[in-house]
Amino acid sequence: MGRLTKEAKAQNRQNILDAAGRRFRTAGVDGAGIDDLMKDAGMTRGGFYNHFDSKEDLAVAVFQQSFADVLVVLDEYLDPADPRDLDTFFADYLGRDHRDSADGGCPSAALVVDSGRHGSAVQQAYADGAEGFLSRFAAAFEARSAGRRSAAEIREMAIQAFSEMVGAMVLARAVRTAAPELSDELLNSVQRNLQAAES
Amino acid sequence: MGRLTKEAKAQNRQNILDAAGRRFRTAGVDGAGIDDLMKDAGMTRGGFYNHFDSKEDLAVAVFQQSFADVLVVLDEYLDPADPRDLDTFFADYLGRDHRDSADGGCPSAALVVDSGRHGSAVQQAYADGAEGFLSRFAAAFEARSAGRRSAAEIREMAIQAFSEMVGAMVLARAVRTAAPELSDELLNSVQRNLQAAES
DNA sequence: TGTACATCAGTGAACGCGCGTTCACTGATGTAC
DNA sequence: TGTACATCAGTGAACGCGCGTTCACTGATGTAC
Numbered sequence: 001m002g003r004l005t006k007e008a009k010a011q012n013r014q015n016i017l018d019a020a021g022r023r024f025r026t027a028g029v030d031g032a033g034i035d036d037l038m039k040d041a042g043m044t045r046g047g048f049y050n051h052f053d054s055k056e057d058l059a060v061a062v063f064q065q066s067f068a069d070v071l072v073v074l075d076e077y078l079d080p081a082d083p084r085d086l087d088t089f090f091a092d093y094l095g096r097d098h099r100d101s102a103d104g105g106c107p108s109a110a111l112v113v114d115s116g117r118h119g120s121a122v123q124q125a126y127a128d129g130a131e132g133f134l135s136r137f138a139a140a141f142e143a144r145s146a147g148r149r150s151a152a153e154i155r156e157m158a159i160q161a162f163s164e165m166v167g168a169m170v171l172a173r174a175v176r177t178a179a180p181e182l183s184d185e186l187l188n189s190v191q192r193n194l195q196a197a198e199s
Numbered sequence: 200m201g202r203l204t205k206e207a208k209a210q211n212r213q214n215i216l217d218a219a220g221r222r223f224r225t226a227g228v229d230g231a232g233i234d235d236l237m238k239d240a241g242m243t244r245g246g247f248y249n250h251f252d253s254k255e256d257l258a259v260a261v262f263q264q265s266f267a268d269v270l271v272v273l274d275e276y277l278d279p280a281d282p283r284d285l286d287t288f289f290a291d292y293l294g295r296d297h298r299d300s301a302d303g304g305c306p307s308a309a310l311v312v313d314s315g316r317h318g319s320a321v322q323q324a325y326a327d328g329a330e331g332f333l334s335r336f337a338a339a340f341e342a343r344s345a346g347r348r349s350a351a352e353i354r355e356m357a358i359q360a361f362s363e364m365v366g367a368m369v370l371a372r373a374v375r376t377a378a379p380e381l382s383d384e385l386l387n388s389v390q391r392n393l394q395a396a397e398s
Numbered sequence: 399t400g401t402a403c404a405t406c407a408g409t410g411a412a413c414g415c416g417c418g419t420t421c422a423c424t425g426a427t428g429t430a431c
Numbered sequence: 432t433g434t435a436c437a438t439c440a441g442t443g444a445a446c447g448c449g450c451g452t453t454c455a456c457t458g459a460t461g462t463a464c
Contacts, residue, residue, distance in 0.1 A: 002424070002425035003427040004426080045418090046419095048418095049420080123375075124377040126377070155388075159385055167363055168362040170312060174312070176322075190358065190362050201407075201408080202460040402464090403462085405461070406459095407459095407460100410455105417450085420444105424442080426438105426440095429437080430436085
């Protein structure tokens with residue numbers, strides 16, 4: 001112990017953010033305790049307040065970072081130089097791996113209800129992240145439509161795809177252990193529909 | 200006080216269920232305290248355990264009752280004798296009133312994340328309720344398709360509509376105060392898509 | 399039908415527990431000279 | 432470059448608080464005769 005270098009402090013802050021991201025997704029913001037996530041980050045509880053003013057402050061940072069991370073991944077799928085595209089993205093997003101690894105997945109689905117139940121800064125971070133998804137989906141649909149659709153149509157397609165994708169994921173997780181066949185069916189049906197809707 | 204009649208006890212149990220239904224939807228199962236909901240029901244905390252073994256036991260009862268109630272409402276929309284139908288249902292479901300009255304709305308959207316974060320009995324109640332929605336949607340789509348579609352296609356349509364409807368509602372609630380225009384846009388776009396998809 | 403007693407629903411204080419947050423302390427890092 | 436001191440990140444005990452749950456008590460209801 002004793003005073004740490006700036007680099008060590010920054011690393012600790014990142015460790016807290018990562019641990020919180022995992023626990024918030026699995027147990028919800030309210031269901032994850034600061035004690036537990038500080039242990040995950042390799043520290044004890046007291047140090048938390050050297051990095052964040054409050055748990056709410058942490059939640060805002062986690063929402064921002066989670067969306068920033070996932071949008072980088074989405075950009076990789078849509079990068080013209082590396083032709084993995086929306087079809088592949090939907091297949092991976094609506095895959096069982098993503099459903100079952102709730103602690104590392106997309107914040108759009110894992111944190112959607114926590115957003116509405118928390119303060120305005122948290123909600124703003126969620127809304128910004130959602131717009132990030134929508135603008136990327138719209139760009140991808142636009143590229144495929146080759147000018148055949150209006151901007152309004154493209155925007156609606158993006159909203160519909162995003163809603164269906166997030167809905168299928170939260171539903172698939174909600175029934176995963178009690179009705180595993182239904183859970184798989186939700187993912188498969190919606191994946192088929194999204195891939196068909198693009199053309 | 201003193202011992203109550205069987206009718207009075209049954210009424211108290213119902214009052215607890217109703218209060219819990221409202222608070223669970225707004226704050227989540229974990230976020231709603233037994234003290235508060237017993238006050239809502241007009242009693243003090245001690246009486247709770249004359250009606251339920253535990254909070255988890257209450258959660259199961261609330262999930263079951265909430266889905267039973269909403270499926271009755273859905274059946275009214277689809278009743279051939281009273282020709283309100285799926286179009287009207289989607290319009291009401293995806294309306295601002297439903298989004299803003301989170302404490303009385305559909306459990307499919309309000310409780311979807313709580314389902315995955317709780318025990319298997321809660322999840323089973325959610326899964327049963329979800330199947331109730333899907334079978335009614337399928338019947339309505341089947342009636343409209345006039346035999347032009349296979350049972351598998353009908354089932355997929357029901358799953359896609361349900362996913363999109365639930366996704367739009369949780370998203371609209373997640374961004375309601377931070378991005379009200381986006382919230383409205385989500386509801387409107389998805390409503391248009393669901394009504395178009397029926398034909 | 400009337401009486402005596404057992405049953406049990408609601409009360410409210412109390413339980414242990416974990417939560418978010420605070421704080422005096424330690425000691426290595428950063429800084430001034 | 433070396434020394435003296437101020438800074439501050441992490442520690443772990445402690446805070447007040449609200450949680451889910453328990454329990455002794457009260458007294459009206461239900462029941463046996």
